[in-house]
Amino acid sequence: MNQERRTFLKSAGAVGAIAVAIAAGLLKPGEAFAAAWNSLAFTAKTATDALTNSGYSGASESNDILIKVPEIAENGAVVPVEATSNIPGTTSMAIFVDKNPNPLIADFTFLNGAEPFISTRVKMAMTSIVRISVKAGGKAYTASREVKVTIGGCGG
């Protein structure tokens, strides 16, 4: 990335980035933020409840969901999670961290054939399964990876 773009984006800040996303049609204002809020799913305390309440339970394992996470988190407060769904007709993708107090982290809806790719950061207190679940053609799919969270030190 060139320095100008970096400086521009830094000064534009998070609000700017979201504005760009909305303008590009990736997020629908209003609908994305208010109407779609599923309180029951986001406040669920176990992975099973979170999956059920968000409509991803009974998902079949899929190799077409590609997950990029670190094997060991560098900083549990901001663990990068990136995922792509290669399942045709993907309409939504959700991130679950099984051992978090509220396992459902985010649920993304893809409209008008938007590319099912997400990249964000999640907070993790301890080693856990990170699960990406996908809805496509009225069916649910899932894939998962373990991310280790450690106290660090003592290496090498």
Next chain:
Amino acid sequence: MSMNRREFLQTLAIAAASGFALDSRSALASGNAGSFYDLPPFGNVSLLHITDCHAQLLPIYFREPNVNIGLGQSLNKVPHLVGENLLKTFKIRPRTPEAYAFTCLDFENAAHTYGKVGGFAHLSTLIKQIRASRPGALLLDGGDTWQGSATALWTRGQDMVDAGKLLGVDVMTGHWEFTHGAERVKQVVDNDFKGKVDFVAQNIKTNDFGDPVFQPYVIKQINNIPVAIIGQAFPYTPIANPRYMTADWSFGIQDDNMQLVVNEARAKGAVVVIVLSHNGMDVDLKMASRVSGIDAIMGGHTHDGIPAPIIVKNADGQTLVTNAGSNGKFLGVLDFNVRSGKVVDFKYKLLPVFANLIEPDAEMANLIKAVRAPYEAKLAEKLAVTEGSLYRRGNFNGTFDQLILDALIEVKGADAAFSPGFRWGTSLLPGEAITLEHVMDQTAITYPQTTLTEMTGATIKSIMEDVCDNLFNADPYKQQGGDMVRVGGISYTCDLRQGIGKRINNMMLNGKALDPNKKYKVAGWAPVSEGVTGEPIWDVVSGYLRDKKVITPRKLNLPKLIGVDGNAGIS
């Protein structure tokens, strides 16, 4: 009482009786380096490899581990072989210079017989000799070069930067280098190294936009054959070492990106692709099975001195994995025969650097003398004499760690103590004086603060479980490559058939079971969080040594291990 001259001579007599020659020069070879280091040239692409020298400019003793346990897929496999098991696997005869270099067997006698190892002036002569028969050969430095000695700490790595350049290092990657701080590393790479040394790392990106911090690889011509050297820095630097020192950088293994970089280098015409790695050997072996198109991964970090490459099959052929030990003890020489745009054959030799066999290079010797001059007198202070040998390396407490733990507990008035499971740190023989320089060899880091913390028994157990899992997790990608945290004051059992949370049991302090709810005073050093204050560890240890004057052989606080019967990683 320390060993006196008479006892020393008796030791030598025992050595002689058991088949050792007394004069190291004649014990090593027929009077000169020529025959021992006679390595006929082979092929047309040669790579020389050093790694993890930990800033040891002068020859030292370094005892290899007698415990280096492998489990699961690594059970009884390289690099988890020690002592006789290693000798047998690599067909090395016992009681030879090679057996002394590669194993801990009969360390004290062998050290008296064959002398010190490494030293940059000696390494320099050897490199010049090998290079003379291999025109165009590249010298690769796998990192952990700017840390491990007092002079490296006090000059912010400048002594090693200058020594590396004089040695003729062409390409380098890193780990402990980053504990001098991101800015310092950038300063060296952009100035001292500019146009001379390529610092490469495919797996370091900025935290904000994921931009590369260093060039991921470099393509060099060797005898008109394009050779790509891809850098793989230590993936867990921000976890094993303080994250605030490289706050804006992200590391990680990133083998998907490694594959992209290999493919890109091949597309740009690289005929030979080498990964200069600081992964640690278990991670190297797994990476070699997952990424294809690499001719050799030349690795370090776990300090494994492995006499022959391991050949790993993968989707697109095979990859050699070599690891070249530590502390300047070894020089790896990898020769490829490249014909019609393809590697068709190879030879590899990991040469031990015996200081008594090699004339020191005058120019390098002068540089070392000059960088040491301002500190020489201070470093030479004799703090105490040790009656037993002192060493660190091994999965659990070494004798020098035990000394550090004993010092921490006594000086800090603690119930128990933790000391990091570092794999660097030189060794001392019985009867040697412990100088400040020796103490710095064990402790010279940029975050040396000691601490005294109240911890519950449950917290102590969780810390030990966490570190133990970083060593023994079944997946190499979830290991960090250090050894087990050294524990003083608390005895325990370690069940290696179990997973995290269940390995550490039967914890006892002063004959009583550790109470999970009770608070204990625990001393430690090397905090990874920012802003911690405390007396530097070298002052604590030096004060203790000046007070004791004579250090009796240490009683090692070793855990009782469960589930390791017949493990080839225990000697």
